[in-house]
Amino acid sequence: MSRSSTDRFFGLILGGVAIFSGGLVLLIVGFLILGSFPILESGRLANLFTDETWRPGSDRDPQFGILPMLVASFLVTLLAIGIAAPLGVASSVFHHFYLSEQLRRWNRRMLELLAGVPSVVFGFWGLTVIVPAVNRIEPPGQSLLAAALVLGLMIVPTVALTSQAALGAIPNYQLLAAAGLGLGRGQTILNIALPASRNGIMGGILLAIARAVGETMAVVMVCGNIPEMPSSLFDPVRPVTATIALEMGYASSTHQALLFAAGLLLVLATGAIVGWLPFRRNENESAVG
Amino acid sequence: MSHSVVSARSRCLDWAFAIAGGGAAVGTLGTLAWIIWDLIRLGISGITWNFLTGEVESAGRGGGIGPVVVSTLLILGCCLVVAVPAGMGCAVWLSEYVQRGSRLSRAISGGVDLLASVPSIVFGLFGMTFFSQVLGLGFSILSGGLTLACMILPILVRTTLSALGNLPSDLRSGAAALGLSRITALQKVLLPAAMPGVLVGIALGVGRALSETAALVFTSGYSTRWPASLGESGRSLSVHIYDLAMNIPNGSSNASATALVLLILIFVINLTATGVADLWMRRLSATE
Structure with a gap:
């Protein structure tokens, strides 16, 4: 009797903890909505897209143009995934079809180490190595290109590790059948392996995109932080995440509400990307079964 | 269409994938080597016992x-x-x-998965308003720690869940056959058996927490004094690197040394965790 009541007691506690863990994300979104309320209330939401410049702290003529920052986030992410996706997928193909078991273990371990390098260290390395290199081509160096390069290299392991898992999950009979048909390694990769693991690889790329959209530190240190519309790869830019990081320390009233709204936008973007993943995974499973 | 043409084309394709893939793999790991090499080159001379234990002087340019x-x-x-x-x-x-x-259960796992997707800067915003302002913790070590706890929670949930899920089913039926209550079965049988997996999860969480910067800038703050209590502000290694690199002129040599310290710390934790995981997986597959 007493044993089952302690069981029930622990069950209740654990259930409470679990519900709290699952609900935490709602609490976070709730705080973001609450924080961005002043800007929703003020009826100046449209100004986010119509104002030309970003001067949210100004008393006389506040300007809320967030468009250059959204464009910067979009471009940095696009270029970064443009670097990371081919590199990551190609390296995972090599990993799976050309390396011995021993070398595979080493390659995976090294990729995991690269994935563990803190973003602030990536940013610092970008600042001391990539930025001067870009500066030699065209000043100032802190630019869209530098941010995309640093971020791109940073998310390669995400693409590579998930693609490796996807390639490893291909049923063996498909590869045996390909060998039985006398297909070469390259033909097997192109016609069998890549199509069969398409969903898993796409899932990895989506995860990497979500990571790139939300990344702050690696970007803020190399992007130049000027909130204007870029006209070339060498122009300094300022993505949404960098704006929050740079201005949260001193922002107040409407300005602060704007930053919360920007945070809300980020959560919605990454949440939509990651929330879409399970559906893809289910499709994949039903296609195999 | 003769056979030799097909096989020549097929061999070309083999080589194309080998070269592109090999280049990508070497390039990716080359980046890792390049970063490590640069940090060692710039930072190793700065790491001394005095640096690791000394006061922060002149905003981080000097001292330790x-x-x-x-x-x-x-x-x-x-x-x-x-x-x-x-x-x-x-x-x-x-x-x-x-x-x-x-x-x-699906709602809770979905919530945890979504939590894992929240960008770290948003955790910073949340921590600043919830822990620092609403709960009145201010810029403090406690506020920063709690913010990071929210951030690594999904890692711990996922790894513990998969560790428990990977246990052989005889453990559960054995415990049930002995008439153990659920809590005793957990305490004496299931959790000890799942411990290596949980430890790997903790190590991953520690790595993630040590790497984090954006969530700490507005929660645990910038103070460089010796912390006297958890209610005081104190900067982490990652915030120190960021501040030295971005805001302090001539701060980059100490930033390199600090980055090297952080990187070594994370690599050691990472390698230990993967080592433990490998051992455990091997033992699990041996028992099955």
Whole structure:
């Protein structure tokens, strides 16, 4: 009797903890909505897209143009995934079809180490190595290109590790059948392996995109932080995440509400990307079964 | 179409994939080597005992990182004290108490997955308003630690859940046959067996927490003094690197040394975790 009541007691506690863990994300979104309320209330939401410049702290003529920052986030992410996706997928193909078991273990371990390098260290390395290199081509160096390069290299392991898992999950009979048909390694990769693991690889790329959209530190240190519309790869830019990081320390009233709204936008973007993943995974499973 | 043409083309394709893939793989690992090499080149001469234990002087340009190391460990401690029990509790409940696939369990796992997707800067915003302002913790080590706890919670839930899920099913039926209550079965049988997996999860969480910067800037703050209590502000190693690199002229040599210290710390934790995981997987597959 007493044993089952302690069981029930622990069950209740654990259930409470679990519900709290699952609900935490709602609490976070709730705080973001609450924080961005002043800007929703003020009826100046449209100004986010119509104002030309970003001067949210100004008393006389506040300007809320967030468009250059959204464009910067979009471009940095696009270029970064443009670097990371081919590199990551190609390296995972090599990993799976050309390396011995021993070398595979080493390659995976090294990729995991690269994935563990803190973003602030990536940013610092970008600042001391990539930025001067870009500066030699065209000043100032802190630019869209530098941010995309640093971020791109940073998310390669995400693409590579998930693609490796996807390639490893291909049923063996498909590869045996390909060998039985006398297909070469390259033909097997192109016609069998890549199509069969398409969903898993796409899932990895989506995860990497979500990571790139939300990344702050690696970007803020190399992007130049000027909130204007870029006209070339060498122009300094300022993505949404960098704006929050740079201005949260001193922002107040409407300005602060704007930053919360920007945070809300980020959560919605990454949440939509990651929330879409399970559906893809289910499709994949039903296609195999 | 003769056979030799087909096989020549096929061999070309083999080589094309080998060259492109090999180049990509070498390039990716080359980046890692390049980063490590640069940090060693720039930072190794700065790492001395005095640097690791000394006061921060002239905003970080001189002196050491003693108080920063202590603050980092305190933030990490606060984070783990909350996140480990919460993450394990959530996972145990999902795995052992609630029916798998039920609406509640799916809602909770979905919430945890979404939490994992929240960008770290948003955790910073949340921590600043919730822990620092609403709960009145201010810029403090406690506030930073709690913010990080929210951030690494999904890692702990996921790894504990998969560790419990990977256990051989005889353990559960054996415990049930002995008439053990659920809590005793967990305490004496299931959790000890799943411990290596949980430890790997904790190591991953520690790595993530040590790497984090954006969530700490507005929660645990910038102070470089020796922390006297958890209610005081204290900067982590990552925040120190950021501040030295971005805001302090001539701060980059100490930034390199600090970055090297952080990188070594994370690599050691990472390699230990993967080593333990490999051993455990091998032993599991040996028992089956």
